[in-house]
Amino acid sequence: MAIPINWFLVLAAGLFCIGLYGVLSRRNAIGILMGIELMLNAVNINLITFWRYINPVKLTGQVFAIFVFTVAAAEVAVGLALVIAIYRNRDTVIVEEIDLLKE
Amino acid sequence: MVPVLIFGLSSVVTLGAALAVVTNKNILHSAFYLILAFVGVASIYVLLEAPFIAVVQVLVYIGAIAILIVFAIMLTRRLLSKDLIQRNAQWGLSALGATGLFLVLGWIVYSVNWPVKLLTVPEDPISVLGQELLSTYVVPFEIASVLLLAALVGAILIGRERE
Amino acid sequence: MQEFFFSLTWLVPLFPFLAFLIIILFTQDNNKLSHTLSIGSMVLSWLVGWSVVFSAISTPHLGEHPIHVSVPWFPTGTTSIEIGYWIDPLMAVTLFMVPFVCLMIFIYSIGYMGYGTEEEDPNYARFFAYIALFATGMLGLVISENLLTLFISWEIMGLCSYLLIGFWFQKNYPDPKKITPRQAGLKAFLVTKIGDLFLMLGIIYLYSQAGSLSYADTLFDHEFLTNLASTPALPIFGGWSAASAIGALIFGGAVGKSAQFPLHVWLPDAMEGPTPVSALIHAATMVSAGVFLTARVFPLLNVVVELEHHNPAMGIIAFIGAFTAILSSVIAIAQNDIKGVLAFSTISQLGYMIAALGIGAYVAATFHLITHAFFKALLFMGSGSVIIGCHHEQDMMEMGGLKEKMPRTFWTFLAGGFALSGFPIITAGFWSKDEILAHAWEEFMHQGLVSWPFFVWLLLTIAAFLTAFYMARQISLTFLGKPRGHHAEHAHETPNTMTFPLILLAFFALTLGFVGIPEEIIGHGNNWFHNFVGHEYPSTPLSLPVLLLSSALAIGGLGIGWLVYGRKPMLQGEMDPLERGMKKVRLGWFYEAMRNKFYFDEIYNATFVQGSIKLAEIFYDFDYHWVVDPLVNLIARISRWISRLLNEFDEKVVDGLVDLTGLSGIKLSDLSGITDNRVVDGLVNGIAEATGWIGEKVLRPIQTGKVQNYLLILLISMLAIIGIYLVY
Numbered sequence A: 001m002a003i004p005i006n007w008f009l010v011l012a013a014g015l016f017c018i019g020l021y022g023v024l025s026r027r028n029a030i031g032i033l034m035g036i037e038l039m040l041n042a043v044n045i046n047l048i049t050f051w052r053y054i055n056p057v058k059l060t061g062q063v064f065a066i067f068v069f070t071v072a073a074a075e076v077a078v079g080l081a082l083v084i085a086i087y088r089n090r091d092t093v094i095v096e097e098i099d100l101l102k103e
Numbered sequence B: 001m002v003p004v005l006i007f008g009l010s011s012v013v014t015l016g017a018a019l020a021v022v023t024n025k026n027i028l029h030s031a032f033y034l035i036l037a038f039v040g041v042a043s044i045y046v047l048l049e050a051p052f053i054a055v056v057q058v059l060v061y062i063g064a065i066a067i068l069i070v071f072a073i074m075l076t077r078r079l080l081s082k083d084l085i086q087r088n089a090q091w092g093l094s095a096l097g098a099t100g101l102f103l104v105l106g107w108i109v110y111s112v113n114w115p116v117k118l119l120t121v122p123e124d125p126i127s128v129l130g131q132e133l134l135s136t137y138v139v140p141f142e143i144a145s146v147l148l149l150a151a152l153v154g155a156i157l158i159g160r161e162r163e
Numbered sequence C: 001m002q003e004f005f006f007s008l009t010w011l012v013p014l015f016p017f018l019a020f021l022i023i024i025l026f027t028q029d030n031n032k033l034s035h036t037l038s039i040g041s042m043v044l045s046w047l048v049g050w051s052v053v054f055s056a057i058s059t060p061h062l063g064e065h066p067i068h069v070s071v072p073w074f075p076t077g078t079t080s081i082e083i084g085y086w087i088d089p090l091m092a093v094t095l096f097m098v099p100f101v102c103l104m105i106f107i108y109s110i111g112y113m114g115y116g117t118e119e120e121d122p123n124y125a126r127f128f129a130y131i132a133l134f135a136t137g138m139l140g141l142v143i144s145e146n147l148l149t150l151f152i153s154w155e156i157m158g159l160c161s162y163l164l165i166g167f168w169f170q171k172n173y174p175d176p177k178k179i180t181p182r183q184a185g186l187k188a189f190l191v192t193k194i195g196d197l198f199l200m201l202g203i204i205y206l207y208s209q210a211g212s213l214s215y216a217d218t219l220f221d222h223e224f225l226t227n228l229a230s231t232p233a234l235p236i237f238g239g240w241s242a243a244s245a246i247g248a249l250i251f252g253g254a255v256g257k258s259a260q261f262p263l264h265v266w267l268p269d270a271m272e273g274p275t276p277v278s279a280l281i282h283a284a285t286m287v288s289a290g291v292f293l294t295a296r297v298f299p300l301l302n303v304v305v306e307l308e309h310h311n312p313a314m315g316i317i318a319f320i321g322a323f324t325a326i327l328s329s330v331i332a333i334a335q336n337d338i339k340g341v342l343a344f345s346t347i348s349q350l351g352y353m354i355a356a357l358g359i360g361a362y363v364a365a366t367f368h369l370i371t372h373a374f375f376k377a378l379l380f381m382g383s384g385s386v387i388i389g390c391h392h393e394q395d396m397m398e399m400g401g402l403k404e405k406m407p408r409t410f411w412t413f414l415a416g417g418f419a420l421s422g423f424p425i426i427t428a429g430f431w432s433k434d435e436i437l438a439h440a441w442e443e444f445m446h447q448g449l450v451s452w453p454f455f456v457w458l459l460l461t462i463a464a465f466l467t468a469f470y471m472a473r474q475i476s477l478t479f480l481g482k483p484r485g486h487h488a489e490h491a492h493e494t495p496n497t498m499t500f501p502l503i504l505l506a507f508f509a510l511t512l513g514f515v516g517i518p519e520e521i522i523g524h525g526n527n528w529f530h531n532f533v534g535h536e537y538p539s540t541p542l543s544l545p546v547l548l549l550s551s552a553l554a555i556g557g558l559g560i561g562w563l564v565y566g567r568k569p570m571l572q573g574e575m576d577p578l579e580r581g582m583k584k585v586r587l588g589w590f591y592e593a594m595r596n597k598f599y600f601d602e603i604y605n606a607t608f609v610q611g612s613i614k615l616a617e618i619f620y621d622f623d624y625h626w627v628v629d630p631l632v633n634l635i636a637r638i639s640r641w642i643s644r645l646l647n648e649f650d651e652k653v654v655d656g657l658v659d660l661t662g663l664s665g666i667k668l669s670d671l672s673g674i675t676d677n678r679v680v681d682g683l684v685n686g687i688a689e690a691t692g693w694i695g696e697k698v699l700r701p702i703q704t705g706k707v708q709n710y711l712l713i714l715l716i717s718m719l720a721i722i723g724i725y726l727v728y
Helices: A005-025 A029-054 A060-090 B002-023 B027-047 B051-075 B091-111 B125-134 B138-159 C002-006 C011-025 C031-057 C089-112 C124-143 C147-168 C181-210 C222-230 C242-257 C266-272 C275-284 C286-296 C298-308 C312-333 C338-358 C362-389 C407-421 C428-447 C452-479 C496-516 C528-533 C544-566 C577-584 C588-595 C597-626 C628-646 C651-671 C677-695 C707-727
Strands: C067-076 C079-087
Touching: A005 A029, A005 B002, A005 B027, A005 B091, A005 C707, A029 A060, A029 B002, A029 B027, A029 B051, A060 B051, A060 B125, A060 B138, B002 B027, B027 B051, B051 B125, B091 C707, B125 B138, C002 C031, C011 C031, C011 C124, C031 C089, C031 C124, C079 C089, C079 C124, C089 C124, C089 C275, C089 C286, C089 C362, C089 C496, C089 C528, C124 C147, C124 C275, C124 C286, C147 C181, C147 C242, C147 C266, C147 C275, C147 C286, C181 C222, C181 C242, C181 C266, C222 C242, C222 C298, C242 C286, C242 C298, C242 C312, C266 C275, C266 C338, C275 C286, C275 C338, C275 C362, C286 C298, C286 C338, C286 C362, C298 C312, C312 C338, C312 C452, C312 C588, C312 C597, C338 C362, C338 C428, C338 C452, C362 C407, C362 C428, C362 C496, C362 C528, C407 C428, C407 C452, C407 C496, C407 C544, C428 C452, C428 C496, C428 C544, C452 C544, C496 C528, C544 C577, C577 C588, C588 C597
Parallel strands: none
Antiparallel strands: C067 C079
C-alpha cells in the first residue's frame, strides 16, 4: 500500500468540513441537503479507509458504509419531499423565510 | 507511484467539486458539481479496493440522490435566479469554524498512531459481505429496510398535493 | 417445572404492553373489546406472575442464590447494558401483590368508568390503555435485573401517573384556587421529577464506581459493596462513604415517588384522577415502588452499618420516614374529602415503611409494603364505590348513613379500615405494623434514648394512634348516622364489577398478616415471611410491651374516634366535634393549619414558584435590557462592516436578524407570565442562557430560532472546548 492512511483521513476531513460549511452557510434548503450529502460521503470514506487499513478481513466497515447509504437515501427522499411541500405552501425554500413557528 | 497519482487526481477533483457545490451561486450548477464530487469519492473507493462500495456509490448517490436533487431544484425553479443571494449572514464565521474544525481533525489524524495492519483484502469480498449482512447484521439490515419503507411512505405523504 | 416458570418471567410485563399497543392503535372505538383486552392481558400476567411467585417460594435458598437471566441489550464501550429478569424473595413477594391488585382494580374500573351506563366515560378505551401501560411499568420495575431497566420502568410509571391524574383534563372548577386535574397531573410530574433527578444521579454515580448496573455486579456483590463502603464519596457529601452517598441519592428518587416529606405535596392533589387510578397508582403500586427501590438498594446501606455500625444516610431516611408518618397522619384528621384522608394516610403509611428501612427493619418494611398495598387499595376502591354510590359526592360532611344503603361497601371498607388501624390479631395491618414498632423498640433498647430508633418508635407509635382515630372518624362520618346531604340519601350499592374486587381484597386485608406472625407465638422457625425474605437479617424478637401498647392504641384510637364521631353522629351543617373542641381550648388555629395541610403548598408557592419567576424575570432583563441586546447590536455592527467590505452583504439581513432576535426574546419572555408552565420554561431558558453566557460571551446573542445558527454555535463551542483541552 503506497498511500499512507493519513492522506485518506485528511481528505475525508476536508470533505466533511466543506460539507459542514455548506450546511451552515447555504440559504437554500436544497443547498443544505447537498452539504449533508457531502458530509455523509466523508464519513463513508473514513469507514472504508479504516476497514481497509485496520481490519480488511472482517467487512464491518463496508457493512456500515452500506447502512450510511441507506440512511442517506431515506434522508434525501424525506428531505426533498419536505422541501417541495414547503415550496408549494410558502413559495420559498429559503430557510430564513421559513419561520412559521415564530409567527 | 500510480496509486499516488490517482489519489492526487481524485482528491483534487473531489475537494474542488465539493467547494464548488457549497459556493456556486447557481444552485443547479451546484448539483452538477455534486455529481462530480460523488464520482471523485467513488474513485477513492476503488483505490481502497472496495469496488462494490464504489459501484453502489455511483448507483445510489449519482443515480438516485443527485438526480432527485436536480429534480427538486427544477421543481422549485423560481430559485434558479442568479440575483438571489445563496449564502446567509453567518457564512464568514461558518468558513472560519469549518477551517478550524479541519485543522483540529488534521491534527488528530497526525497525532494518533493508527494501528494499521497491511493485510490483503479477502477473496470474493462481495459474497462475504452478503453473508455478513444476512447473518451478523441481519437485524440492522431489516431495520434499514423498514426505514427505507417508512421514508418512502413518508415522502409520498408529505409531497402529496392536499385537497 | 420451576425452571420453566422462571423462564416465563419476562412475559409478565409484556402482556399488558401488548394490550396497550393494540388498544391505542386499533380498538379505541370499541369499549368492550378494549377492556376485555386490558383485563385479559392482566389475567395472563397474573397467572404467569403467580406461577413464578409460587415456584420461587418452593425454591430453597433463593435468598442466597437469586435467579437472574439477562441478554446484552446495547454495548457501552467495553461492557454492555443488559436486559433481563431477577428473581429473589423481595421480587417474589412484590410480584405476589402487584398483578393481583392490578387485576382487581382493572375489573373494578369497568364499573367505575360507568361501562354500559349513561355515565360511560367518553375516553373509556383510552383509560384501559393507560392503566395497561402503567401495569407494564410496574411489573417491569419489579422484575428488572438492573437499575437502568428499573429506571425506565420508573419513568413509564411517572408518565402514566401524569396521564391518568389528568385523565379528566377538560374539567374546570368554579373556584380558581381549587386545583384542576390538568394542573394536578403537571404538579405530580414536576415534583416527582425532582426526586428522579437524584435517582438518576445515584444511578450514574453507581455506574461510575461499578461499570455495571446489574444487581448481580453491584447490589448483591458483597466484595464490591465492601469496597464501596470503604471508598470515600465526593467531597460534597462531607466524609460519607460512596455507598452511603449512592444510597442517599437513590433514596432521593423514592422521596419523590413515595411522596415523602418534603416532596409529599403532589400526592393529595393526585386524587383529582379517577379513583381506580388513585387506588392503583397512588396507593398500592407506584408509590410503593419508592419503598421497593429503597429496599432494593438496602444492601448498599446495610453494608456501611456492618462495617462501621453507623450510617448517616440511614439516619436521614429514618428521620424523613418518621416525620412524614406523623405529619401526614395529623393532617389526615382534619380532611373532609373522603379520598383526601386516604391520600394522607397513604403518605403516612409509606413513611412507616421508609422509617423502618431507615432503622434497618428490612423485613418489616417489606411486610408492611405488601399488606398495606392490599388494604389501601381496598380502602380507595371502597371510597370510589362510595363516590359512585353518592353520585360523585366526595365531601364526607355530606355523607353519613351509608351503612344500610351500601352494605357490601361498608363491610369491606370496615375490614380495610381496621387493617389500616392495626386492629389486633385479625387484621394484616396489625402484624406488619407491629413488626416495625417492635424492631424500633428493640433497636432503641440497644442504642438508648438519644438515637434514631427511639425517635422513630415514638413518632410511629403516636402516628399509629392517630391512624386509628382518623379511620374511626372516616368510617363514622361516611357510613354511620343519618345522611347529611341529598346525594347520600339517594345512594345505591354499586355494580358487582366493583364490589366483587372489594370482597377479594378484604379477604387478603384480613388474612395476609398470618404469613408473618412472630416466632415467639407460633413456634421457632415458623415465621414464614421472615424466613423467606430476610434470612440474612436477624429476626425481630417479639416484645410484649410493644404488642400490648400497639393493640391498646389501635383499639383506643378506634374507640375514641367512635366516641367523638360515631356515638352521637353529626347532623347536617354541624361543626366537626374535634374542631369545636380545639376551638374551645384555643387551638382553632392549629386545626385550621391541619385542614390546610400545614400550608406546604402556600409555602412552596411563595418560595420556589415565585422565586423561579423572579429568577426568570432577572434572566429576561439580562437578555433584553442589560447584556444581550447591546451585544447583539455590536455583532450587527461587525456584520455590517463585513458586508460593506465585501460589498455583497445586505444590511436588511442583519437588521432582520437583530429584530428577530429581539422578537424571539420578547416572545420567550411573554411566555413567562401567564401559566404555571412558564416557571419551568423560564427556569430552563434561564439556565440555558446562563450557561451560554458563562461559556461563550460572544456567541450568546445568536438566539434566532434558526437551526443553522445553533449548529454554528455548536461547532464553535466544540472547537473552543477542544482548544481548552489542548491548552490544558
